[in-house]
Amino acid sequence: MTKPLILIVDDEAQILRFLGHALAAAGYDTCTAATGAEALAQVAAARPDLMVLDLGLPDMDGKAVIETLRAGSDIPVIVLSARDQEMEKIMALDLGADDFVAKPFAIGELLARLRVCLRPARKGAEPLLRLGPLQIDLAAHQVTREGAEIHLTPKEFDLLLALAETPGRVLTHRQLLARIWGPAHVEDVPYLRVFIGQLRQKVEADPAQPVLILTEPGVGYRGAQPK
Structure with missing residues (x-):
């Protein structure tokens, strides 16, 4: 069975390494990006199953990544960010993010949210x-x-x-x-x-x-x- 591919988008190398190891141990394949432009390019090239996205990127705000992504993709997005203010969460979710996990975070919580977002979408209403x-x-x-x-x-x-x-x-x-x-x-x-x-x-x-x-x-x- 093919492992789900998770795109990790963060400009902190330490976070990329930590999440790469943690997600691999949990049975996922990973790819990474350090900028918003790289993230959008990776979505087109690698076709990941889910994106874990930091909002504080060096070239563009993570919310702009979500907005651009939603113009042509329904890939699930979990925002992982130190910006834990209510308005940041609300704006990211209203733009199309599927969930929001604040830094610092517990890896168990992130994995649980990941499993929820990767559940197959319903094909029409179930009775x-x-x-x-x-x-x-x-x-x-x-x-x-x-x-x-x-x-x-x-x-x-x-x-x-x-x-x-x-x-x-x-x-x-x-x-x-x-x-x-x-x-x-x-x-x-x-x-x-x-x-x-x-x-x-x-x-x-x-x-x-x-x-x-x-x-x-x-x-x-x-x-x-x-x-």
Whole structure:
């Protein structure tokens, strides 16, 4: 079986060496780039399966790399950067990054995010999805836990579905608001928080300690990764 090829983009040689060894030990092939221009050239030449991207590159901002990449490629991108401010995360994700890991980082966390991003994309809507103990029936527009129905409003159902479709990946406030309520509502973050709170009351065993709908502070929400 062919190993997934991971493109590591960082201008720090130490990071390139460390990630190269760590990803090889985890069963991945790797290639590297130290600039944004090199990264875009590598995508065209090597056709990697995923990019791990630093934002602070010497020739261009990493967000510009994402924006250029998304004009013609859907390769998954995990941003790995010391820029951990909320706005940097939000901008990178809204431009098309799939996830964001702040430096310093634990390699185990990065590998877990990598596995999530490398899962095959769904070919059309599946009739049933799962989020933890929840079963989501798309055709019946119904959510059950151990056979018992959980009554959700249409917006609550759509919100849960969005999180269940991409478990483990962060969805920004703007992404969720645009999908559920439309582009005119992308700034209505308090409104989204109210709906998340209502949804947690219905689907979490302990809404004060959620395990199915996880908060990425200041950025958005994640659906729990499957066990």
